[in-house]
Amino acid sequence: MKFLRDLLDKQKPLFQKGGKLENLYYLYEAGETFMFTPKHTTNPRGAQIRDAIDLKRMMITVVIAMIPCLLFGMYNTGNMHYLAVGETADFADKFLLGAILVLPIVLVSYAAGGIVEAIFAVVRKHPINEGFLVTGMLIPLVVPATIPLWQVALATIFAVVIAKEVFGGTGMNILNVAMTARAFLYFAYPMQISGDQVWTYVGEKGVVDGFSGATALAVAYQAGQEGEAVTSALATHNAGFMDNMFSFANMFFGFIPGSIGETSALMALIGAAILILTGVASWKIIVSAFGGAWLMGLVMELFAVNEYMAMPAHYHLVMGGLAFGIVFMATDPVSASQTETGKWIYGLLIGVLTVIIRVTNPAYPEGIMLAVLFMNVFAPLIDHYVVKANKKRRLQRATV
Amino acid sequence: MSKLIKLKKGFDIKLAGRADKQLANFQPAQTFAIKPTDFIGMQRPKVLVNEGDTVKAGTPILFDKKLDKVQYVSPVSGEVVEIKRGERRRLLEIKIKADQTFEFEQFTKYNDSDLKALKREDVVNHMAMSGVWPQIIQRPFGVVADPADEPKAIFISGFDTHPLAPDYGFLLKGQEKYFQAGINVLKKLTPGVVHLNLEEGAEVPAVYNNVQNVQVNKFSGPHPAGNVGVQIHHINPINKGDIAWTVNPYGVAQIGKLFLDGVYDASKIVAISGSHITKPAYAKTYLGACVDKFLAGNTKEGKYRVVSGNVLTGQRINNDGYLGYYDNQITVLPEGDEYEFLGWMKPTSARLSYHRALGLFSFLKPNQEFVLDTNMRGEERAFVQTGVFENVTPMDIYPVYLLKAIMAEDYDEMEELGIYELVEEDLALCEFVDVSKHPVQEILRKGIELIQYS
Numbered sequence: 001m002k003f004l005r006d007l008l009d010k011q012k013p014l015f016q017k018g019g020k021l022e023n024l025y026y027l028y029e030a031g032e033t034f035m036f037t038p039k040h041t042t043n044p045r046g047a048q049i050r051d052a053i054d055l056k057r058m059m060i061t062v063v064i065a066m067i068p069c070l071l072f073g074m075y076n077t078g079n080m081h082y083l084a085v086g087e088t089a090d091f092a093d094k095f096l097l098g099a100i101l102v103l104p105i106v107l108v109s110y111a112a113g114g115i116v117e118a119i120f121a122v123v124r125k126h127p128i129n130e131g132f133l134v135t136g137m138l139i140p141l142v143v144p145a146t147i148p149l150w151q152v153a154l155a156t157i158f159a160v161v162i163a164k165e166v167f168g169g170t171g172m173n174i175l176n177v178a179m180t181a182r183a184f185l186y187f188a189y190p191m192q193i194s195g196d197q198v199w200t201y202v203g204e205k206g207v208v209d210g211f212s213g214a215t216a217l218a219v220a221y222q223a224g225q226e227g228e229a230v231t232s233a234l235a236t237h238n239a240g241f242m243d244n245m246f247s248f249a250n251m252f253f254g255f256i257p258g259s260i261g262e263t264s265a266l267m268a269l270i271g272a273a274i275l276i277l278t279g280v281a282s283w284k285i286i287v288s289a290f291g292g293a294w295l296m297g298l299v300m301e302l303f304a305v306n307e308y309m310a311m312p313a314h315y316h317l318v319m320g321g322l323a324f325g326i327v328f329m330a331t332d333p334v335s336a337s338q339t340e341t342g343k344w345i346y347g348l349l350i351g352v353l354t355v356i357i358r359v360t361n362p363a364y365p366e367g368i369m370l371a372v373l374f375m376n377v378f379a380p381l382i383d384h385y386v387v388k389a390n391k392k393r394r395l396q397r398a399t400v
Numbered sequence: 401m402s403k404l405i406k407l408k409k410g411f412d413i414k415l416a417g418r419a420d421k422q423l424a425n426f427q428p429a430q431t432f433a434i435k436p437t438d439f440i441g442m443q444r445p446k447v448l449v450n451e452g453d454t455v456k457a458g459t460p461i462l463f464d465k466k467l468d469k470v471q472y473v474s475p476v477s478g479e480v481v482e483i484k485r486g487e488r489r490r491l492l493e494i495k496i497k498a499d500q501t502f503e504f505e506q507f508t509k510y511n512d513s514d515l516k517a518l519k520r521e522d523v524v525n526h527m528a529m530s531g532v533w534p535q536i537i538q539r540p541f542g543v544v545a546d547p548a549d550e551p552k553a554i555f556i557s558g559f560d561t562h563p564l565a566p567d568y569g570f571l572l573k574g575q576e577k578y579f580q581a582g583i584n585v586l587k588k589l590t591p592g593v594v595h596l597n598l599e600e601g602a603e604v605p606a607v608y609n610n611v612q613n614v615q616v617n618k619f620s621g622p623h624p625a626g627n628v629g630v631q632i633h634h635i636n637p638i639n640k641g642d643i644a645w646t647v648n649p650y651g652v653a654q655i656g657k658l659f660l661d662g663v664y665d666a667s668k669i670v671a672i673s674g675s676h677i678t679k680p681a682y683a684k685t686y687l688g689a690c691v692d693k694f695l696a697g698n699t700k701e702g703k704y705r706v707v708s709g710n711v712l713t714g715q716r717i718n719n720d721g722y723l724g725y726y727d728n729q730i731t732v733l734p735e736g737d738e739y740e741f742l743g744w745m746k747p748t749s750a751r752l753s754y755h756r757a758l759g760l761f762s763f764l765k766p767n768q769e770f771v772l773d774t775n776m777r778g779e780e781r782a783f784v785q786t787g788v789f790e791n792v793t794p795m796d797i798y799p800v801y802l803l804k805a806i807m808a809e810d811y812d813e814m815e816e817l818g819i820y821e822l823v824e825e826d827l828a829l830c831e832f833v834d835v836s837k838h839p840v841q842e843i844l845r846k847g848i849e850l851i852q853y854s
Contacts, residue, residue: 005739033779036739040776041705044716046824046841047831048707048733049413049563052751052758054778055835056744058785061757127779171782171836279756282787338786339798387801391816394796398639 008032026121030128058280059130065274066137066328068267070106073260074098077145080200080257083241086208101145101201102260105152110136112153116160120169131170131177131334132160138178138328141261142321142369143185144198151189155181175376176335179325182369194365199257212238213257216246216319217358217365224308224359231311251318262321272327281331284340285347289326292351293317300359308359316355325368326350335376339386346382350375404600405634407621409794411754411829413563415711416769417680419671419729421570424681426672427696429689432476433493433722434462439472439534440845441543441852445491453480458505458531458664461494469547473531475666475687477503493722498686505530509662515584523588527655531664534725535651539632539644541852542823551645553592553636558608558649559599561626562710566671566728568649569605570682578656579607585655586647587613597631607649621794629826633795638820650728670723674711674732675771676704685723691730692720703735705774712828713841736775744778754792754833781836792829797821799830803840806847811854814847823848 008031014021015028032038034056042048078094078101089097113136121128139156159181164173185193192198196214200207207213214222216234223233234246250256254264262268275281297313304310316322330336330350337346350371357367364370436445444465449455455478460471476498484493507530510518524547527533538545545551559568572579587594593615598604600620608616617635619625628646638644647655650668657665666687672694673680683694691706707714708724711731715724723730751758752770762768789799797818805813824841831840 004741036741037744037775037777038779039737039739040779041735041737041774042776043839043842046713046839047828048705048711048714048716048731048774049415049772049832050775050777050837051755051833051835052753052777053755053833053835054744054837055781055784056778058755058757058835060744127781129781131784169782171784277756280785333784333786336786338800340787340790343787387798387817390796390798394639394816394818397637398641 004035008036023122026125026127027118030118030121055130056133059133061278061280062134062275062328063137065271065280066134066141066261068270069141069261069264069324069328070102070137072254072264072267073141073145074102076254076256076263077101077201077260079255080213081202084200084202084207084211084213085205086211086241087205097201098145102140104149105140105143105145105147105260106137108149108152109139109156112156113139113160116157116165120161120165124165124169126169129164129170131164134332135160135164135177135181139181141324141328142178142182142259144193144258145201145260146198147185147192151185151192155185155188158184171334173334174380175373176329176332179329179369179372179376183373186369199259208241210238210240215258215365216251216256219246220308220311220315220319221358221362221365224306224311227307229310230307230315234315248315248318251315259321262324265318265323268323268327272323275327275331281327282333282336282343282347284343285331285336285350286326288344288347289330289351290317290323292348293322293326293355294351296352296355300355316358320358320366320368322351322354322368325354325372329368329372330375335379337379337382337386339383342379342382342386346375346379349378402615403617403635405617405619405631406600407619407625407630407634407794409791410622410624411792411833412561412622413711413752413772413832414767414769415563415675416771417673417675417677417731418564418769419566419673419680419682421567422681423669423684424672424679426683426685427693429498429685429691429693431481431495431497431690431722432474432478432686432688433495433690434472434474434688435493435722435724436462436472436491438725439464439544441541442466447483447491447494449480449483449494451480451483454478455480455496456503456505457666458507460529460531461496464544467544467546469525469528470533470544471529471531472534473505473664475664495722504663504665507658507662507664510659512581512584515581515659518588520588523585527585527658530658532651532655532658535647535654537646539629539638539646539823540642540820541848543852545645549643551590551592551643554586554590554594554645554647555628555632555635556594556596556614556647556649556652557626557628557631558596558605559602559626560710560728561599561623562712563623564671564673564729564731565626565710566669566673566682567605569603569607571669571728572605572607572649572653575653575656576607576609578653578660579649580611580613580656581660582647582652582654582656583611583613585659586652590645592636595631595635597628597635599626607653624792624794624826624829627825629821629823630794633797633821640815640820642820648726648728668728670727671729672698672732673729674707676700676702676732676734687723687725689723690720691717691723694730695719695732699732703737705733705735707731707733711772712832713825734771734773736773738775740775755788755835776837778835778837780838783836783838785835788833788835789827789830792833793827795821795826799827799840802847803838803843806843806850809850811851814851819844819847819851 077098163180353371354367462472536545600618709727
């Protein structure tokens, strides 16, 4: 590694103050600190030693936690394709096809966002934020595999600029960046991210007659409208192609149509396990959000006036992107509630809102996206009252 | 009315290089120094001696024009060899070369019954002129107490939970008489209670046995359970307008000695600790000693950093620097000014981290002692991770909100969020565990100064 170090040291004067490429210092710094932890030492006064953790390590842990979702997403993309076109294929074929479709989306997302980050770092003279390591991976996982690449790029750029950089970069943003990207796509290009056609890659072969690419949420909503029991509608969906496609187990494992990374609740839970074990994400948010969704599902069941409301509450937990959204989006420490009490409330309300939006609002089959964004906006308010209670305790103490 | 308080939050940093409980034979230190920079809040130090003057142990050499009653005295007898100033003539050190045998300034001696009859005013004057007063620290702000104030209570933390902290039982062995006298003196200074806070479950050092005139409280839990600020928060918290005083047990014994023996005795035992020391042990010396003799032939190979105090709140000093006024230990660490290839990504179990993202399997080796160097281990970033500061601060306080209020210079918010209850050491662990590598203690001091001088 001596060679690399020497190379970096040799180039350093170019980028330092007075050097020719002074303006690009933060690009150099990003590359340098990626390869080598810097040699800064602690201040003369204060803590003389520091914890071995840094933000890079923290963020890469989240990326690692997403890998199961990514790999499964690749497989499932291929899986759904061969199902829709009525061909059989082995595991390798399915995975390969999925990889061919998914990897370009990942690359485009990282490239587009990376360029924006770099431009802002140079113009605003701040270090490049590691937060994008996570955002760049999250965005591909919440879009369908059929999405045009230019839309991925546009959404990423929009989200990084509007949701993050205008507020001052990672740590200052109000909304979850990846969720903002998805919301942008949802409202700007609904054709490519909603409906029954977009979730399954068909290619040039054409769908086998009678196959429906609808998601479980769409089927459930439809059943609710038509007064058919949701469980039986789910069970008989695409009956000619796959036995019990939307069974609870299938939805839990994720062999269903949907966005690339969100179909499998199991993979999201593996991610959750990694995040909770490493302490990177708040288990309070995850637990309370799942709990909130389930409780709201129960309430719906209790006061059911249509079949969708009467659906068993635990179905909500495995349908759509709820699990993925809770594990990876709701727990984003910057946009979530920052106090421990607040995290319980914040998570609970995300779960509750998701189910309410799903069941009662015909325009949005999936509620987690709007629930997370909505609660992102309200998180500071929740924290305000939690902190205010703390201030009040202090004041009351003074008069005693 | 004694209290038992069990704290759960916090973190014990287990470092290699704890001092063996024995006195090692070092060459005696030649020079000693008083450093005005040790006294936070000292604004206009004025020197009373010139280079070449001879002084006795207890001769005033310095005072603060803002608090002119309080004298800062020489710890040893000898000759003033240097008055060192830095930029803009800022006073840095007053160095004194010690005599072989000491001469002491003689102060009035009191026996136990005299002590009882003493008036508060006389006690204050006696302490202020004889050099022991700076041992009394005022909360809020953590500055040398003003003799004109009357504190609502006085707090003494009888144990130290910092990394590699010295054992107070060993430091104060055989000082029972002086410690009790010191307590009796302190009792005169407050209409309230003198609290002595001890560690629950640990053997009570002989010096604290049968101490009268105090309320003994017990604390259990990881660091910072031994921080007096944390203890005050749980016993009798400081609100706006309150004043409480804190004294280190060494200071209590020194005060006792002044009244019983009539001398300013600056002798102290310090721990020479840290992973870079060959034989960590205790040394007998005097306040403000030059550390070179403790290091001679006693350090391992490689670059190192000498810290006066502990690794969380200490101050870097030169290899021939001087022990800080309030410090009972020096710590020597490897200097970490080296690059590390992919250091942030490497899977490793050899690193100490509070965070499980690095130390996931640390529970397998709960008693592993770590060698830490002074590398920052990352770059400064905006606050991202949440909930961690709260988990290492066993107080009903939101450190991140407070730090943000300080950065925004929002005075009301700082007050409401409890800045009066904190000094640097109380948030030192936050600085250690911070993912975003903020200088937490520096920010807090900035906030305290904003409030103090507003």
